[in-house]
Amino acid sequence: MKLAICSGPPTSGKTTVLKHVIRKLKSKGENVVFVKTDVQFACEDEIFAKELGIPTKKVYSGELCPDHCNVMVLGDAVEWAKKQAATVLVVETAGLCLRCSPYVEGAFGMVVLEATSGMNLPRKIGPMLSLADITVVTKIDLVSQAEREVFRARILEACRGMCIIESDALHGIGVDPIVRKIYNSSDVEEPLYLRGNPPVGTCTICVGKKEIGWKRHFGVLRPLDNQIFYRGE
Numbered sequence: 001m002k003l004a005i006c007s008g009p010p011t012s013g014k015t016t017v018l019k020h021v022i023r024k025l026k027s028k029g030e031n032v033v034f035v036k037t038d039v040q041f042a043c044e045d046e047i048f049a050k051e052l053g054i055p056t057k058k059v060y061s062g063e064l065c066p067d068h069c070n071v072m073v074l075g076d077a078v079e080w081a082k083k084q085a086a087t088v089l090v091v092e093t094a095g096l097c098l099r100c101s102p103y104v105e106g107a108f109g110m111v112v113l114e115a116t117s118g119m120n121l122p123r124k125i126g127p128m129l130s131l132a133d134i135t136v137v138t139k140i141d142l143v144s145q146a147e148r149e150v151f152r153a154r155i156l157e158a159c160r161g162m163c164i165i166e167s168d169a170l171h172g173i174g175v176d177p178i179v180r181k182i183y184n185s186s187d188v189e190e191p192l193y194l195r196g197n198p199p200v201g202t203c204t205i206c207v208g209k210k211e212i213g214w215k216r217h218f219g220v221l222r223p224l225d226n227q228i229f230y231r232g233e
Contacts, residue, residue: 001081002088003188007102007128008112009121013138014092015044016169017112017178022052024179025088033086035077037061037070038094055084065206066094070102075192088182101127101196108185109195110178114139115151115166122154129155131196134163134181141168 004021008014018034025032033055036044045056057080061069070093081089093102103109111132113121116139122129129135135155140148148166155162163181167174204217214221222228 001078001086001188002182002185003078003091003104003107004088004182004185005091005093005103005107005109006112007093007109007132009114009117009125010094012112012114012117013136013167013169014112015047017136017138017167017175018044018090018092019048019052020169020172020175021178021182022048022054022090024175025182026052026054028179030087031085032088032090033057033081033084035059035073035081035089035091037066037073037091039066044092055086061094067102070094071194074104075190078188078190078192089188101131101194103131103133103195104188105193105195106186107188107192108133108182110134110136110181112136112138113151113155115143115148119147119150119154122151122158127196129162130159132159132162133185134165134178135159136169136174136178137164137166138169140166 006014006018022032022034034045034048035056036042036058038058039061042058045058048054049056057077059069059073064072074091077091078089109132111129113135115137137151143151152164155164165174165177204219209217211217214223218231220228220230
């Protein structure tokens with residue numbers, strides 16, 4: 001079974017791209033299942049189940065970081081996909097954390113960015129971009145050729161050698177290369193491991209500590225005018 005993980009900022013066009021990708025995979029005889037991880041609202045699973053006729057699941061992270069939630073549930077998602085006799089498991093993440101990478105070792109990872117989001121976006125999103133296998137640039141019909149070239153250059157500046165696919169996702173243009181990349185990826189093997197390192201330390205804010213200022217926290221800290229350091233409780 002192939003595992004394809006799709007990340008990217010909200011409204012970048014992830015769902016539209018995946019709709020065309022899944023339709024292409026189905027036309028080639030693949031048994032595709034879909035899992036959506038989001039924070040508090042998502043309807044992609046319902047759309048895909050209705051329009052594409054595939055098994056789907058949806059998970060809300062709620063009070064968990066969405067990337068934390070994705071790591072927690074991905075093992076169960078793989079087991080569920082196997083029970084569906086799936087040949088491809090497609091996972092769409094919320095794509096909100098710019099420090100974490102949702103991608104898995106040995107699986108296919110792609111990030112979807114919209115060309116209209118500003119020329120400096122590739123410089124801002126860290127491992128979500130730099131650890132992906134491919135970058136899909138959407139909404140290319142809404143910017144000039146010069147803007148497209150600058151956006152591409154900024155992606156390569158952030159991740160030299162990145163495979164970039166420009167797509168007009170509304171019309172399914174640029175989808176075939178993505179499907180080929182999924183076909184050429186390795187079958188998923190367990191145990192699963194994250195690609196790249198998660199953030200250092202335990203965040204006291206994540207465990208509910210609301211006070212402002214590093215002097216009121218412990219673990220890995222950083223003042224305004226100094227470097228990261230560790231302080232025990």
